[in-house]
Amino acid sequence: MTHSADLRLVDETAVPMLDALFEQSPIGLHLLDTELRVVRINPTTPGAKGMPVDELLGRPAREVYDMIEDEDVEALLTHVLETGEPLREYVLRARLDGDPRHFEATVLRLRGPRGRVLGLAVAVTDVTERERARTRSGVLDAVRAGVGRTLDPTLTGEEFVTAVVPAFADAAIVEVVDAVIRGDDPPLAPLPPDTPLMRTAYRSGSATAPRAHQVGDVHSVPGPTPFTQALTDLRPRVVPLDPAAPWLSADPARAQAITASRAHSLLVVPLTLRDTAIGLISLYRAGPAPAFDAGDQELAAELAAHTALCVDNARRYTREHTVAATVQRQLLPRSPETHTSLEAAYLSVTGVDPGAWYDTIALSSARTALVVGTVAGRALNATAAMGQLRTAVRSLSAFDLPPDELLARLHDTAGQLAAERADLPLGDPLRREALTADCVYAVHDPLTGTCTLATAGRLAPVLVHPDGTVTVPATPAGPRLGTPRDAPFAATEVEVPEGSVLIFTSTPLLTSYLSATSTPLPTSPDRPLQDLCDALVYALPPDLGIGDAAVIVARTRPFPSERCVSWQLAPDPTSVATARHRTAAQLTAWHIDDDTSHETQLIVSELVTNAIRYGSPPLELRLIHDRTLTCEVRDNGDAAPHLHHAGTAEEGGRGLFITSQLAAAWGTRYSSPGKTIWTELTLPDR
Numbered sequence: 001m002t003h004s005a006d007l008r009l010v011d012e013t014a015v016p017m018l019d020a021l022f023e024q025s026p027i028g029l030h031l032l033d034t035e036l037r038v039v040r041i042n043p044t045t046p047g048a049k050g051m052p053v054d055e056l057l058g059r060p061a062r063e064v065y066d067m068i069e070d071e072d073v074e075a076l077l078t079h080v081l082e083t084g085e086p087l088r089e090y091v092l093r094a095r096l097d098g099d100p101r102h103f104e105a106t107v108l109r110l111r112g113p114r115g116r117v118l119g120l121a122v123a124v125t126d127v128t129e130r131e132r133a134r135t136r137s138g139v140l141d142a143v144r145a146g147v148g149r150t151l152d153p154t155l156t157g158e159e160f161v162t163a164v165v166p167a168f169a170d171a172a173i174v175e176v177v178d179a180v181i182r183g184d185d186p187p188l189a190p191l192p193p194d195t196p197l198m199r200t201a202y203r204s205g206s207a208t209a210p211r212a213h214q215v216g217d218v219h220s221v222p223g224p225t226p227f228t229q230a231l232t233d234l235r236p237r238v239v240p241l242d243p244a245a246p247w248l249s250a251d252p253a254r255a256q257a258i259t260a261s262r263a264h265s266l267l268v269v270p271l272t273l274r275d276t277a278i279g280l281i282s283l284y285r286a287g288p289a290p291a292f293d294a295g296d297q298e299l300a301a302e303l304a305a306h307t308a309l310c311v312d313n314a315r316r317y318t319r320e321h322t323v324a325a326t327v328q329r330q331l332l333p334r335s336p337e338t339h340t341s342l343e344a345a346y347l348s349v350t351g352v353d354p355g356a357w358y359d360t361i362a363l364s365s366a367r368t369a370l371v372v373g374t375v376a377g378r379a380l381n382a383t384a385a386m387g388q389l390r391t392a393v394r395s396l397s398a399f400d401l402p403p404d405e406l407l408a409r410l411h412d413t414a415g416q417l418a419a420e421r422a423d424l425p426l427g428d429p430l431r432r433e434a435l436t437a438d439c440v441y442a443v444h445d446p447l448t449g450t451c452t453l454a455t456a457g458r459l460a461p462v463l464v465h466p467d468g469t470v471t472v473p474a475t476p477a478g479p480r481l482g483t484p485r486d487a488p489f490a491a492t493e494v495e496v497p498e499g500s501v502l503i504f505t506s507t508p509l510l511t512s513y514l515s516a517t518s519t520p521l522p523t524s525p526d527r528p529l530q531d532l533c534d535a536l537v538y539a540l541p542p543d544l545g546i547g548d549a550a551v552i553v554a555r556t557r558p559f560p561s562e563r564c565v566s567w568q569l570a571p572d573p574t575s576v577a578t579a580r581h582r583t584a585a586q587l588t589a590w591h592i593d594d595d596t597s598h599e600t601q602l603i604v605s606e607l608v609t610n611a612i613r614y615g616s617p618p619l620e621l622r623l624i625h626d627r628t629l630t631c632e633v634r635d636n637g638d639a640a641p642h643l644h645h646a647g648t649a650e651e652g653g654r655g656l657f658i659t660s661q662l663a664a665a666w667g668t669r670y671s672s673p674g675k676t677i678w679t680e681l682t683l684p685d686r
Helices: 003-024 073-083 128-146 153-164 226-233 246-250 252-261 294-331 379-397 403-422 508-516 529-539 574-589 594-614 655-662
Strands: 028-032 038-041 087-096 099-111 117-126 171-177 197-204 237-240 263-273 276-286 342-349 356-362 368-375 437-445 450-456 462-464 492-495 501-505 549-556 564-569 619-625 628-635 665-670 675-682
Touching (some): 073 099, 153 197, 171 263, 252 276, 263 294, 294 379, 368 501, 462 508, 529 549, 564 574
């Protein structure tokens, strides 16, 4: 057989094969001429279904593909025809007999042997199911990535409706059992009748869509309806929305909203976890959107399972946070103690960190300790550790320790608590949570006009001077409580003029902002301190990101000079009588009653006698008339006095014992050089 005969045989075979391809191919095929008219088309082409093929020949492509939405088909084809650039796997949205479809088109330009453009070849495949699966997968990914980023059950609902509208539904509603919002355990199914639900989220593709309830409304769901049924058997259901459906009469408000929105398909999905009913998701489709099907119902069940878990996590956090906040309120002082020379107010910025604490402690000699600290951790664990450390600070402050020494001992206490935590059973999650804390401890002395402070960690106070200038005392940061002590604690003494404002905060961000802001704080002495606290909160930028913070705002006031006297005493036994006489005269001038005056004179006698016998000159006696009557005797000796219980045959040794019985409190305060023995007597009018 010759070569030409072979070619004729090939041609004779190719033509029937081409005919068979057009007749049998499951892919839509057709050829267009240079005028974009149909030259040949097969029956499976989307535009040819249900129509004789002969009726489509010669018709423009725009008429054959008039079901395509949102695309100019003729422009796409013209671009390929003019440029020769093929269009590959291009997805087009269409609608056939009211049913939305997706088609994937590939368009090639055809050229003859001499390069003449003959027309276009078009292959079209129905990829509706593939695109629906892709859309469902995208919705599932969006819900998994976007829902549950917060521990707020109401925000969780907002995250859900944002993820599914309009990608999966035209409108979405999330309703959660009201008790779950407050942190209570969700009820077992079936949900009792008239159980209140809160609408936590609503989103619609239409800005004018009507609503049966506003977000935040608390209401019960009338029944029987698909909503109550879903909360009973905990099963999702697809419901065609027929205006004549009898169940619509049970919930007129919802029925009116459904009718007005022209929704035609409803997918009700319960939010459930371990046979409990957490809430309900309602998804609607309206207008040209297809009705929900079995695949949509399966996807919605997965979306609801993830959302229910997120809502339950938020519920658990809410309950734990509520318990922690309740415990914290019991552990923290409700209001600052009143001090003659220091006016203080407590302030919580955006709520209270469960591990943060503040305190003002009255010390001897009209001094005041100011404490702010924060324990790392969350909820009850941080609150419990905070309570332990606050109690330890209060106990240590009774010993009149300098700030640096007090923090050193508090560091030891925190180390013991951390060691106890590390010895918990292996299965206890608290064992893996390190106990660390920051703390600042300061002592304000109005008689010297100074504030001595020390810090553990990054906390530092802000000092606002009477002229409005702001400074941060340069205090060396000691090691954080609960961490290895790699450096000593150091105390810093700063001058605090009368009328200054001290701000102690549990977050360094607030300290940095206050020290860097150019806006002066309105610290007028005539302005109420609570107004100053409010002004401080109002001035904070919303994007500062300080989170929760505990704050003490304290304003210094002058101590009345007439309520403090001191005398230098000679190291001679005759000074005892002199001290008694001067004390009696001063107490008379202060209108102190005779009983208190007599007790004070006796205490002065004993303290001056001890200072003469066992101390070193110079000697000084000081009386302070404040919330209590304070008597101090200072000398340069460093020998520590101790309480002695003298025997019945001993003539001496009872001085300090007598003093301790007469005074409400007494102690020793060391300084450089020397020491001060002090006592406090409660005044009758106090």
